[in-house]
Amino acid sequence: MDLARLWVRIVSVLVPGDRKGEWIEEWDGELASRGGSMRYAWGSLGDAWYLRTEGWTMDGMIRDVRLAVKGLIRRPFFTALAGVTLAIGIGANTAIFSVVDAVLLNALPYPESERLLSMNHTAPGMGVPLVPHSEGTYLFYSEGFHTLESFSVFTDDAVNLVTDGEPHRLRAARVTQPFFDVMATQPMLGRGFAEGEDRPGAEPVAILGYGLWQQSFGRDASVVGATVEMDGVQWRVVGVMPAGFQFPQETDLWTPLEIDDVDPELGSFGLLGVGRLAEGSSVAAAQAEMTNLLHQFAEANPEELPQSVLDQAGLVADVKPLKNLYVQDVVQALWVLMGTVGFVLLIACANVANLFLVRAEARQREQAVRTALGASRADMVRLYLAESLALALGGGLLGLVLASVGVQGLLRLAPVAVPRAAEIGIDGSVLVFTAIASVASGLLFGLFPVLGYGRRDLSGALKEGGRASTVGREKHRTRSALVVAQVGLALVLMIGSGLMARSFAALSAVDPGFESEDRLVFRVSLPSAEYPDVESATLFYRAVEERMAAIPGVTSVALTNAAPLVDTKSAGPMEPEDRPLPEGQLAPLVDRRQVGPGYFATLGIPMIEGRELTLEDSGEGTRTAVISRTLAELHWPGESPLGRRIRSQGSPDSGWEIVGVADDVHFETLIDEPAPLIYLPLVAGSAEEPGAARSLDVVLHVGSDPRGFVPAARAALREVDPRLPMVEPRPVTSLVHDAMASTSFTVVLLGIAAGIALLLGTVGIYGVISYVVSRRTSEIGVRMALGAPARLVLRDVVGQGMTLTGVGVAVGLLGAWGVSRALGSLLYGVSATDPLTYVATAAGLSLVALLASWLPARRAARVDPVEALRTE
């Protein structure tokens, strides 16, 4: 067959069946007259499309919709059941999508944000995923980047602002001069930072965030140019940022990050790097360039960054989209949830498809009559699709309502760490998503009855008066397949939710290593302008300890620079003085915390040997420390480290005498193994360089109800210094809860999804078995009249349900085995293929399915043979 004739036959699928034969013959004849040239054949598509669509008039469509809606309204129970099922499915998808849209797809609402890069390092050799910049690398790299349009570093900061006699703590960011160019966002009032304003000796300047400007300065434009006192320093306000700009994180205020370009600090890596990719450049090129620059930097500074350290730490440049830095914590959980609600929608569609199939059967006579009156097959298909789509769009609309309510609840449940939570809501792209989801599901479940319709012998239906005995095997098979799919999908979701629940249980069972009940913690920071030296800071510590301890009901008080599970990291390589590591070998990283007297007692951390740090240890120049059990076992396995000394690697004068060993505490997360840790006094440092902790967590051990102590503690702090705000007072238990928040969030949502899936799946099984029983009533009647015992009938019907369930469970187990690894790092203390969870869940689901098929089976077994035969 030549190409032209082949084409005509392909296109002929569009031509309505009753005209197809003649149509092909006509085109064959014409093409033959032109030598069968393909040039003439193309137009057959236009002709075929015309014939397919000639009946599609606007009138016809309106009539279809009207008929469809009428049909739906005539069966309110069916419509409500199917509509609500769909609304749940589509609503769940809409709710989760609105979160995904705001958090993942639109995480950085800045111009051309896809060009924003996180420009940092990583050191897998030390187990440190993120190594930012030092002043030295910043200055060195700034000169060298050609793949970047601009490059800046920043660090989080906090300042205290007193307005109307009330101290407030503001979230600040210290940024280098190119920062606003990198973000491609300039102040709406005033200007950005000028060259040189990030160098030592420049006048203190600040740029206000929109929210701060609105709340604390009454949107007064004249604030630009005025000075504002914060932390005892006069800051000149040079600009106000537009609404919505809060980078890096809900930031109220930006100040210049002072970089000493004459004598930059080389070895302290605490400055996060961001860059804007130059036009036409790529992430890979930026990565290659930074790798190069790192090596040049190491060659130029062999003292601070020896090649051997570089090699052992595995320090390499790490360039990636900036978005990844901010959403990586929630990204996996969100995609898992998106997949989960996708499953729920599929199950909902399967359920509605089943309802439609049942209904299609009931409507056989209606169809036969319509056909006899001249409706073509295409007319009926259109009517069916119109019904499905009308139902799906109705369900989508209801789903949208459910979602907008649900999202609010979702956010209340959500861990604090959901970025841009305020931006989450129903917007344009969410509406588009919902519309697509609705139409797609309408087509999906509308397809089944349409396919069934195509095969049905209608004249038979008419002749037999719609009696059921001719219902094809085919239909049963479709319906059974749908039930199997439902059971399978439901099982996958239940297993996923079971695994998450077990993770949650395992996490709850983790002993954090400290007591959290009946303890209150709050944060306070000491500005260096107001507390310039160790003496004033020490006086402040003593005063806080005394005033807090004097509050009735407070058992003990302790100060630290960071309470457990509060996100602060300060680590460096340390080695024992009596057995220093060979030159060029990197010592293990040791995490440092500073603690005041009574810290271990107040938090209930057991001392293994030695003593706590006391008031005497907090003096200037004293160098005594407590270490954690892990650190003790690392350097002095089987020995007592008391009296020995440990020092920062490479600095002989920095040794600390060990006076105690405390039990391990989970400081970072509940999941990680406790890291080696050293507790230094609040005033830590040598006599030459005294340093005092300025950022403090104050922990109170109280009789009961920690929240009740907030007012008294605030009053006590005010007595010590009215300018310092009490920040985030909360029970220590909430630190532990926050550490489990993302797991519990996922557990709850997956649990809800699995519950819905189970419910829909059960309804599916029940519906199908009930239907089968009702169709087989007469057959059962005959069997029982012939002496079959009710027991046998019961077993037969239940067996049918359980066969479907069994196949579904097998499919589900396989499916779960395949997809549960997507949960990956969300799981804790349980494997993705945990047999117990799989078996228990499958058994639970089977039990529910047993009940769902037993109920209709019992009805079958009670059939009165006489009655059953009479209805025949």
Add this chain to the structure above:
Amino acid sequence: MSPVRMTQITALVLRAVAAGYRYGFDVMEACGLPSGTAYPALRRLERAGLLKSRWESAAQAHAEGRPRRRTYEMTPAGRSALAEAEQKLAEVRQRLEDLPPAPTGEA
């Protein structure tokens, strides 16, 4: 039998059939239309009862060693519809010619 909107294309196709082109492809070429346009026009005209089609005799086609072809011819309704369309066209042309010249000095 449904009414058809007389467009340039339907009028052209109708005129071609009236002029004696009987086969679809001949009509198409006479009108200079692509087949994807000419055929739907033929279908519309036939549906409206302005044309009718029939198969030519299989014997004759067979004798000529080719498949039979479908032929189109005018119906009385088609003839009067074409006359009406040509009448309208003539009127339009007349009015175009009668258009008074634009006043000078403006535009």
